[in-house]
Amino acid sequence: MYLKAKFICNFLLLLQLTCCNHCSFENYEASTRFLDLSNRKLVSLDKNIARLKNLEVLILYNNQLEALPDEIGELRNLKKLDISNNHLSFLPEEIGNLTSLVILLVYENKLKSLPRRIGKLKKLEELSVSENELEFLPIEIGELVNLKILDLANNSLKTLPDEVGNLRNLMVFYLNNNIDLKPLPIKIIEKLVNLKMAPFWEKQ
Numbered sequence: 001m002y003l004k005a006k007f008i009c010n011f012l013l014l015l016q017l018t019c020c021n022h023c024s025f026e027n028y029e030a031s032t033r034f035l036d037l038s039n040r041k042l043v044s045l046d047k048n049i050a051r052l053k054n055l056e057v058l059i060l061y062n063n064q065l066e067a068l069p070d071e072i073g074e075l076r077n078l079k080k081l082d083i084s085n086n087h088l089s090f091l092p093e094e095i096g097n098l099t100s101l102v103i104l105l106v107y108e109n110k111l112k113s114l115p116r117r118i119g120k121l122k123k124l125e126e127l128s129v130s131e132n133e134l135e136f137l138p139i140e141i142g143e144l145v146n147l148k149i150l151d152l153a154n155n156s157l158k159t160l161p162d163e164v165g166n167l168r169n170l171m172v173f174y175l176n177n178n179i180d181l182k183p184l185p186i187k188i189i190e191k192l193v194n195l196k197m198a199p200f201w202e203k204q
Contacts, residue, residue: 021064025049038062038082050074061085061105073097084108084128096120107131107151119143130154130174142166148194150174157181165191172196 021041025048028035032052038061045060050071057080065086073094080103088109096117103126111132119140126149134155142163149172157178165188173195175181189195 022046025051028052030054033057035059045069045072047071053077056080056100058082068092068095070094076100079103081105091115091118093117099123102126104128114138114141116140122146125149127151137161137164139163145169148172153177160184160188162188164188167192169194 021043023037023040023042023044024046028051030051031054033054034057035052035055036059038059040063042060042063042065044065045068047069049069052075054077055075056077058075058078059082061082062085065083065088067088068083068091070092071094072092073096075098077100078098079100081098081101082105084105085108088106088111090111091106091114093115095115097120099120100123101121102123104121104124105126105128107128107130109132111129112135114129114134114137116138117140118138119142121144123146124144125146127144127147128149128151130151130153132155134152134157136157137160139161140163141161142165144167146169147167148169150167150170151174153174154177157175158180159182164184168191170192171194173192
């Protein structure tokens, strides 16, 4: 009986998301750890997302989001956040509160910059912001000391901060199709001792 009631509840939530472009989180269980809201045509999320403090994986791929609520910074246990293929032009500074984050996927949006507090994500291992409109990176990018994969392809970058050289654990580094980007100085590349793929190689 309990399982049947839970199934009906989840079905109603799915129906709500299918019929509505706004996602309210007030009906989700606070114990939820995995949530896939991809392909829902969502245009906004409400502040009740802060209730889901146990959430570890949040997938919002392929929606129509133009902004994230500041309350997303309350998801301190989040390990993976996929907000790719939306209409985001900025990320809130509160993204820096997600100190458990290991994977951050933000490709195919409209970002022109990254928040400075992104440097607080000390556990981050993968950052994909390809196919945006990035013109520069904050120097705090160099504080992501555990980063292994950095995808900056298909942006509008012209230069990179010297602090990129602090990413000693970086193994994969995509920079292709940043037409006006100046080559990285050799002294910076030499610091990236674990790099397996040269910065200007194309994706396979």
